[in-house]
Amino acid sequence: MERNNIRRQVALMRQSLFTQGYLDEQFVQLEELQDDTNPNFVEEIATLYYRDSCRSLQTIEKSLEKTPHDFNKLDNHMHQFKGSSSSIGAKKVKAECQQFREYCRAGNGEGCMRTFQLLKKEHATLKKKLEAYFQMARQAGPIETASRPK
Amino acid sequence: MATAGEVLRRNVPESFELSEKELHVLAVDDSIIDRKVIEKLLKISCCKVTAVESGTRALQYLGLDGEKKSSVGFDGMKVNLIITDYSMPGMTGYELLKKIKESSAFREVPVVIMSSENILTRIDRCLEEGAEEFIVKPVKLSDVNRLKNFMMGGERKEKGVKKVQKRPLQVDYNNSSSAPSPLPQLSPSFACNLASLHSSPSSSPSSPLPRCASKRPRLHSMD
Numbered sequence: 423m424e425r426n427n428i429r430r431q432v433a434l435m436r437q438s439l440f441t442q443g444y445l446d447e448q449f450v451q452l453e454e455l456q457d458d459t460n461p462n463f464v465e466e467i468a469t470l471y472y473r474d475s476c477r478s479l480q481t482i483e484k485s486l487e488k489t490p491h492d493f494n495k496l497d498n499h500m501h502q503f504k505g506s507s508s509s510i511g512a513k514k515v516k517a518e519c520q521q522f523r524e525y526c527r528a529g530n531g532e533g534c535m536r537t538f539q540l541l542k543k544e545h546a547t548l549k550k551k552l553e554a555y556f557q558m559a560r561q562a563g564p565i566e567t568a569s570r571p572k
Numbered sequence: 573m574a575t576a577g578e579v580l581r582r583n584v585p586e587s588f589e590l591s592e593k594e595l596h597v598l599a600v601d602d603s604i605i606d607r608k609v610i611e612k613l614l615k616i617s618c619c620k621v622t623a624v625e626s627g628t629r630a631l632q633y634l635g636l637d638g639e640k641k642s643s644v645g646f647d648g649m650k651v652n653l654i655i656t657d658y659s660m661p662g663m664t665g666y667e668l669l670k671k672i673k674e675s676s677a678f679r680e681v682p683v684v685i686m687s688s689e690n691i692l693t694r695i696d697r698c699l700e701e702g703a704e705e706f707i708v709k710p711v712k713l714s715d716v717n718r719l720k721n722f723m724m725g726g727e728r729k730e731k732g733v734k735k736v737q738k739r740p741l742q743v744d745y746n747n748s749s750s751a752p753s754p755l756p757q758l759s760p761s762f763a764c765n766l767a768s769l770h771s772s773p774s775s776s777p778s779s780p781l782p783r784c785a786s787k788r789p790r791l792h793s794m795d
Contacts, residue, residue: 448710455612455713463612471605501659505688506605509710 428562435555444548449511465556471510472549478503479542486535496534497526514544595723596620596649600630600656600668601686606709610655610686613716620649627663627671630656636675651681653723657709658687658694666698673702684719686711 439445449464456463482499485492504519518541525533597619601607607623614621624630631637634651654672658665665685672678682704687694695706704722707715 451710451712452609455609455616457616460612467605467608470608474604501688502603505709506603508688509603509605509609511710 425563428558432558432562435558439551439555443513444551445511446513447511448508452510467510468552471506475503475506475545479545482538486538491531491534493526493529497523500526512548515541515548518544594618594620595652595720597653597655598630598633598651599623600627602626602657602660606657610711613711613713617716617720626660627668630668631671634678636671636678653682653684653719655684655686658685666701669698669701669703
């Protein structure tokens with residue numbers, strides 16, 4: 423049955439997001455908050471995150487363009503960004519945030535700029551993967567229907 | 573057969589009933605994502621939530637921003653717990669905590685601090701200032717459950733309702749003319765410290781916490 427196939431794919435996609443280190447336990451926490459009153463909770467949070475974080479990234483980018491670097495300000499911005507990323511379980515993004523903050527504390531502008539590029543890449547990659555995952559999950563439909571025997 | 577808890581609810585004042593059924597939590601966080609998540613975590617745990625984005629807004633809601641007021645929130649709902657992020661622009665969670673503890677109306681309300689940074693001096697400062705607890709973000713369902721259990725316990729002690737230690741007597745007393753009721757009663761003549769000769773088949777002393785719909789299974793389980 424087509425739906426079972428899609429379900430299998432969704433499960434595989436989800437699994438790989440974890441095994442490849444894109445997502446961590448916090449994402450699972452969000453999934454556990456999803457219920458009938460809020461069946462798309464995780465997707466809503468992810469959408470909110472991307473809207474919010476794009477703005478944050480732009481702010482940080484602008485700050486990075488100003489020299490000399492205001493490392494304090496950059497660290498503060500990144501602290502906030504890291505927080506949101508952590509709240510949705512964005513593991514790789516979070517790791518880059520941490521690295522960026524370490525460069526800030528060391529006053530290493532080059533390091534910051536390099537890490538920032540990596541961060542943007544991870545951020546974009548996760549976005550694509552999540553979009554694909556949510557789209558497929560929507561096609562698969564609620565789990566109860568899918569597990570009905572044929 | 574009614575449980576001790578149900579009888580408890582019937583006999584105690586309304587204000588206790590309300591707080592047992594739904595705690596009202598004021599959540600403060602400048603991150604919209606964190607606000608959404610904490611709101612959901614609390615709602616799933618059967619709490620009413622008011623989520624605001626800053627310490628200033630929180631004080632406004634509580635009526636502590638200069639204008640007078642009582643211990644109810646701006647929309648009239650009593651606040652049972654305040655949970656706030658530590659690092660916020662403008663007023664930090666620590667500063668908010670201090671203001672709350674300085675107010676006569678709200679100093680008894682438990683305040684919990686959340687922070688993504690596990691800094692010992694920060695934790696100490698907050699606890700010294702009167703914070704109930706310090707939770708390291710990201711906040712999990714287990715954190716909220718623990719808070720809720722604490723709140724329930726706290727509310728009970730506050731209202732002076734003790735856990736029923738013994739089963740009610742099944743024998744007649746001078747002042748009790750009627751046959752013993754099958755339900756445990758909390759009337760004064762059957763005080764907790766009277767020795768029980770028979771144990772009634774009723775339930776355990778402490779009532780179970782009201783539960784919401786349990787978490788639904790994961791959306792996509794592995795085959």
